[in-house]
Amino acid sequence: MSQPLLSVRDLHVTYRSEAGPVPAVRGVSFDLAPSETFGLAGESGCGKSTIAGALLKVLPPGTDVTGEVLLDGEDVLQMTPGRLRAVRWTEMSIVFQGALHALNPVQRVGNQIAEAIEVHRTAPDAGARVAELLEVVGLPARRASDYPHQLSGGQRQRILIALALACNPRILIADEPTTALDVMVQAQVLELLERLQRELALSMIFITHDLSTLSYVCRRTAVMYAGRIVEEGLADEVFARPKHPYTAALAAAFPLIGDHAHRMKPSGLGGDPPDPRDIPSGCPFHPRCPIALAECTSAEIELWPTGEGRNAACVRVLDEARR
């Protein structure tokens, strides 16, 4: 693609804990073009939410972040504190998961949105802008004077979306935006996000473990496992014709409604994702992989190309290419 809007190169994030360093992200790279929707899929603990925090550099102090996060060519990780604070929210913003404590419980939601506007001075009249934003996300303007506990889960999620749009960012990072919601509300929020992305020509990174929602919103996607990307490509392609056994397992784990055969034979994957402090040698997926080969326990795994814009981190892909 021509100059990508966001380019993440070899991102490594290691948390510091009393029990030692915890490598949550181990060499992730991807590009994001203007107005593109990109999905990051994986189970809990694979490192995808950590990436959201890393892009805006809001991880806990002491966390080790290396690599490059190039926003229009400028590395976010090397920015001065002043430049970083200016870039936050105005270029990239995060839509957090709308659980109760994503918002300050003792402050009215309207004020929390207005705070972002006032800090960056992106609108002359913060109050008017807040009302405008609420309208965009489908909430009545009087909701601005409510406290977070007075709103339903769906309303809180809309407020978080409105907040994320407050300073007209070019990139929206949605971190599990529908996970805590009922299915009906999920559909409404997804619809809203999809519409906003279209109308405002936003670039969006959509982080989730829910593959069904991801395919609805995203054009391209990457699947993560144990801190690394194991497969990437067009979202429909990746889930319909997975090249990595983990992607296949993930896609198969979602039951198809109406498919009786599928219902009678649940196909979840045994075992758990590895502890980041104790990642298996070779391919980290080999202990759980149904088609593992002997070399998988020791081979150096990389993301190998397996088609136009398609990559997968599995040695079987190499065999295919050789044939």
Add this chain to the structure above:
Amino acid sequence: MSFRFVTRKVLAALATLAFVICFNFFLFRVVEGDPVANLFRGKNLTIEQRQELRREFGLDGSKGEQFVRYLEQTARLNLGRSYSTNRPVRSDIWERAWPTIALVGVSSLLSAVFGVLIGIVAAWHRRSKVDYGWTGFTMATYSMPDFWLGMLLLVTFAVTLGWFPVGGITDTSSDATGIAKLFDQAHHMFLPALTLTLAYLGEYALVMRSSLLDTMREDYLTLARAKGLRDVAVRNHHAVPNALLPVVTLVAINFGFVLSGAIAVEAIYSWPGLGLLSYQALRGPDLPMLQGLFLVFSAAVIFFNLVAELLYGYLDPRVRTQ
């Protein structure tokens, strides 16, 4: 804050006060069968003298009659007559209340302010030398008997260095009035106030620290940082107001308790307040005085607990908008 909320809390407080009033009676009359015998242990009294004393102290008649008389008197704020001074208990308490209120008021304010500040600094720099240093300091002051700390301060600053007077509330030899008198009183109040402040700030620091540490884990702080706020703004506008809630109610509740907790400190400094009054009443024992003081102290705690509940209801929007 709804009217129902306030009325409910006030009624609960009144019910507790009623309990305390009854309990006060039984405590003195029923726990020890014959207070006169106990009071005048070791003194030889004739039967007539005993009966006379009983009548004087309202100890004649059945327990039921005594109880009713007690309730009537309490309703009229008649707390009896002191055994030692023979003045109405009410007057002594009224006179001595102000020095205690002043002392405890100033100390509570200072210990709350400094305790909160220390707690904020310790939590923000958690696990650093700053944190360990302040936490160690507050644990140390918290472990000391408050009056022992008073003794140390007295020895250092009054006896050895002579910067402050050794006791009392005013210089008895001078006859200064107005502002000069106020300064003199403040001068006398310095050491006792310092003692109480140091003794109580540990609790506030520890509570504020842990409250802030809990708050710092919350997502909305990450959100505030992501919005582009400076760290200081995140702390002061988001973290601290949330963390402050439990501390505010603690301050209000403590005020009620510290009023009666300053007895030993007042004894050390001869501060003429309710504490010293209690200490002197112990010598007798001056039972009516002790009974009156007990009631006053308990009423103060009940009152400030109510204040704390109403304050919390007002400050926490989650409670306010129910």
Add this chain to the structure above:
Amino acid sequence: MAASPRSIAWQRRRRALAQAWAQYRQHLPGMIGLVVLVAIVAMALLAPVISNPDELHVVNTVDNPRWATPSEFPLLGTDNYGRSVWAQFVWGARISLLVGLAATLVAVVIGSLVGIGAGFYRGVGSAILQRLTEWFLVIPFLPLAIVLASILGPSVENLIIVIGITSWPSTARLVRAQVLTLKERAYVERSRALGASNRHLMGRHIFPNVSPIILANLTLTVPIAILSETTLSFLGLGDPTRASWGKMLEESFKAGALSRGAWWYYLPPGLGIMAVVLAFTLIGTALEEILDPRLREQRR
């Protein structure tokens, strides 16, 4: 022969205990507290060996120098009656520790019973217990203790009773809150559905899960009890025949040790109290962290 369920349960408990101890050993402040406490207890127990109890009584010390400094009269000089301060310190430790521990036991036993009763049962009885707890929480400790002590008379036993019955409400409140959360847990409901009696539920499910909280609360209540004993003794309500750290402070103050500069009389008891209180507080904090896995997470 297969192991009985009971022996399996005991094995598990022993292992859990060993694990808890291993965790405790890693907690530096907790270990410091433990060492200090053991040292002080040892000192108190060895009192007859390391000091001369005769030096405690005025009748025996008529020939001793008055207000002697530690260099003149080891180990801690003498007071205004010529009594050995060191003897008072070492024997006083016994009373302070004894009253602190015994009073705490009384308070925690009463508080736990009330708390479990109020939390577990419904209905009038539980409501009464709860009201009682709340009312007693309101009554300020010192005035109540003073009144009780002056009515009952000054003795070690009375002091234990007084401090014990004024301190149970906070334990009761804590225990009741814990019992309430436990009651809602699935395994209790399941047990009940299987027809378990209340006694069985309380003994097998509630009590073992409340005991860690009670234990942590106990170690944090002891410092409060010790400070209370100190204050009450200082105010003249302690046992006049027995030495205690609070009494040392009372007598040193009354005898004018402050103006005399007789630091050896008033400094050691205060430092001793500080050391014991700090030790128990550190131990209690370590226990809390070990027993509540949530708190342990936060240490990361």
